[in-house]
Amino acid sequence: MSPRNPSPPAHDVFIAGVSLTKAGEHWQTSLRELAFEAVRLAQIDAGGLVPQALYVANAFAPILSHQIQLGALIADFSGLRGIEAVTVEAAGASGGMALRQAFLALMSGQLETAMVLGVEKMTDKIGPAVLSALATTTDADHEAVHGITPAAQAALLMQRYLYEYEAPSNALAGFSINSHANAVTNPNAIFQRALSEEAYTKAAMVCEPLNIMDAAPSVDGAAAVLLARRSVLPSESETPRVRILGSASATSALALHDQPDILTFTAAAESAHAAYAQSGLKAKDIDVFELHDQFSIFSALSLEAAGFAEKGQGWRLAHDGQIGLQGRIPITTFGGSTARGDSGGATGVYQLAEVVLQLQKRADKNQVMDTKIGMAQCLGGIGSTACTHILGRE
Amino acid sequence: MEVSRHWRLKKQRYALEGEVCPHCHAKIFPPRDVCPDCGLDARTLYQFSGRGEVYSFAKVQDAPEAHSEQSPYTVALIRLEEGPLVTAQLTDIGDQPLEVGSPVEMVTRKLRSDGERGMLVYGYKFRPLLRPSI
């Protein structure tokens, strides 16, 4: 086990409620309104439980909405005026990191309840301005200055991956096809249409060799997870209780060129293995895995990092149909960032809430059979921040 | 305008000046003062040759604001002959097919234009190696 992620004595932090709102282009809705809706729905789902603190996962509001101090803003606007509140930013990993901060606060005994809210308002700006904001997740001095964007990083990874492992040019198609198939029955997804292999092959290039189907759309979104210690959980609940079994985080460099090996997501691997160690579980025990699929190549590298595939073999899981709802390791079961939509710092909270729905058998047409243990892994940039949570149904 | 920020990075951007670790002799670029290989202090300046080969490359179609006038452009990871990887744009590509492993050399070019008042940032790009004529 990593000394950076020591195992706490006993985890008794539960998910008391979750909420998911529609990911999309909400021209008529402001950042605070998106946030309030998710806060309100999570509180209802938790039987009216009132959080003692609010952890806001957000990455781009300072740039795109010229707004900082979201903690106080959203607490005030959401009827939680006065409570402790703070923003947690770790690019695409913000949601996982916000949950981890809330988890640590509850484990410390200082708090008994906390709301983790992911919110992102991407559509206040358009086109190049959004790309400039997204590019701030890369190394400003040594990547962004050269015109590197997140899509460019992913394309550089994809090019090298296909070259080094001699994989076919459509090796990653299965990830996008799977995500789109799962999003068809997710009312919160921006894309609810299936994708054919032929359509993938013909898709326009965003950053050759990366095509538009390899890249997630940037959308507005808000989702929330309300945490509670066992002692304050409502005594009656129609839904099974879900507990946090493992929580771990790790980092690596922001820039691709500073990675010891660009094709190994080291922070993802380290956080996953620390979470396994805390929970006494292994990759084979995970029934559903919500990974971070902002780009299709990330899915392959994440599956490898978390121990579901050997290095260089992650793409075969998609190619061989093992990631579907009935597959060996179901991923992006509600469409993931690829088809549900990627809402920046809020994405991780969507992933976590989706795992909870799977464990509570509330996933409706997207339900994976026999789910007892689920994992959500949130990544910032090229896995520069990684945060892995393992959840279990009581 | 971020004049001081870009001025600070001038030597590495214009001359590919990095560092060498006095303990394990690893060559370091971009300079970071702590050796990524052995973790010890590494502040000895080192002049890179500017030669290397393409490790990976991609063609950017959708550019952020400061690069929109260059779009589309090709970015790459270059494996410098001294060891480190560096991120840069490729330039003067011409009609040659680009491949992983293609030899390249450093040139100085305009990297981006900063904001409305148009501060230009110059620095390294790489171009296919020009072979001397026989």
Ligand SMILES: [Zn+2]
């Ligand atoms: Zn050294």
